[in-house]
Amino acid sequence: MKKLSLVVAVVLSVLFIVGPAGAKDWKKVRVGVEGAYPPFSFVTPSGKLDGFDIDIAKAVVKAMGAEIELVAQDWDGIIPALLAKKYDAIIASMSITEERKKKVAFTNKYYNTPAKFICKKGAIKKFSREALKGKTIGVQRATIHDKYLTDNYGKDVTIKRYGTQDEAYLDLTAGRVDLLLADSVALSEGFLKKPEGKDYQFIGPDLTDEKWFGVGAGIACRKEDTDLVNKLNAAIAKIRADGTYKKIQDKYFDFDVYGK
């Protein structure tokens, strides 16, 4: 009996010593990224994560004076995994929306581009609500585009939801969906400018309604980590000011993705 209580006491004390390690000093930041959303985030043929988001993540964490560890995570579970402490921040083109703010804290935006539809060249003569009626539209599940489509066109069109944007492209070229709705830059750089996207075009206006599309993409953190949010905000401002941001932007785009 004595032995047992001794063991219990030792185990408990070890747990308590190791347990609450105090406030984190953020010497190392684990960043959750997606890896299937070109050109923002993708896996290179040699198996490395690359893209605008990835470069921004590396630059921001470096500007904080910390070390980075990238964690690839499917989009569906990207917020639950943050809350489950699999990583400390999400840098994955995540738009800042009211709904997401209920679960996570956002930094300021690090880019902002409009959403747009694409379809096969000539498939739709003139864009209108009527023209979309009865069409099948593909979208990435759990995105602002999914929400916009569900809320505005849910009754008139068939919505097909994909786990990744890459799968949506596959089904567009296979002819299983008529249109896709996604971020315009992701669509043009990740699809339209590639050989498989040559028969497709943008259709309809730039969609920027703040109710659905928010104010741009930000870095998401857990709500209790306000110190990390502050540090990341300072880091974003720093890379904007010292030209690092522009260097990364120019590597991928020939226009300003930061927005107004």
Place this chain on the structure above:
Amino acid sequence: MDFSIISGNIDIYLEGLKNTVFLVSISLVIGLSIAIPLAVLRTSKNIWVTAPIRAFVYFFRGTPLLVQIFIIYYGFGQFEALKSSFLWPFFKEAYLCALLAFTLNTAAYTTEIIRGAIVATPHGEVEAARAAGMSRMLMFRRIILPSAFRRALPAYSNEIIFMLQGSSLASVITIIDITGAARIINSRYYSPYEAFLTAAAFYLCLTFSILWVIKKLEFRWSAHLRPQETDIAEVRG
């Protein structure tokens, strides 16, 4: 924990339930009707008959169901020849692609289950049938297959349940089955716990119903092994 998001979206789950039940039951019925003749042929001594069946079973048992779904759905969609052929309306539908993958998969497993049961037929039964002058066809129909089904039932009930669980993979190709419904709810409210717990409850109810039916069936099919109650009553009488 907030289960109001589930009750508010129960129609999505019900659509998912409908899709899951249809996908699984249709693929099981077609799969079984393919598997029975294949299992009988598989016991043949002619290698030209057995080799293709062995290859089919080997492929579908040797690769994950998810890979089979991806090959049929995304893989086949890559070929222009197929896209311009009369088969494309079939392969265009995610639902039919999933049905095809599930059917072939369950057919392969079931072939092997039934073959095992046929091979395990007691020699006495076969000899008795031959002694009675039954032809090969008649013997299969009256003696070997009924007794094989009885032996195969426990293993086949496992296959039914595996198929039900496996059907959750349909959600990766945009089908809203029970898992697909849970993924939509999860992504809309970021509440994985409530969303997937509800899906689990649906699957448990389905599994429970399947087990109940199998139990009834087993009881019926083993009637000849039970003591006959009427006889006892007569003796007492």
